Amino acid sequence: MDILVWLVWLVVGLIGGGLGMFAAYRSAPSSWIGWAVAAVVGLVGGWLGGFVLGLIGLEATGWLGSLVIAFLGAWGILELLKRSGQAAARGPERSPSRDDRRQR
16 A cells, blocks of 8 residues: 555544544543544544445545544444443442342
């Protein structure tokens, strides 16, 4: 692959990941590490979005289509991570034990 193709994919992933982070968390990355994570999430989101579109028979064309797919994929990944983190913070749902019922 040509180095220019890799550079375009990196830029599209960075923009898509940054937009995905903004959509999911309502804030843009503030450090270089945040932007690096945004680029990785955008690249993975673009790959995942392209894979899902391929499964249903669609294809993104041009850089704008790739950007939209990277954004949607990154946003989806980040929403899933955000929701799973909230569920983990709440802890497992449990029914009241016998001791809890006796105290009432």
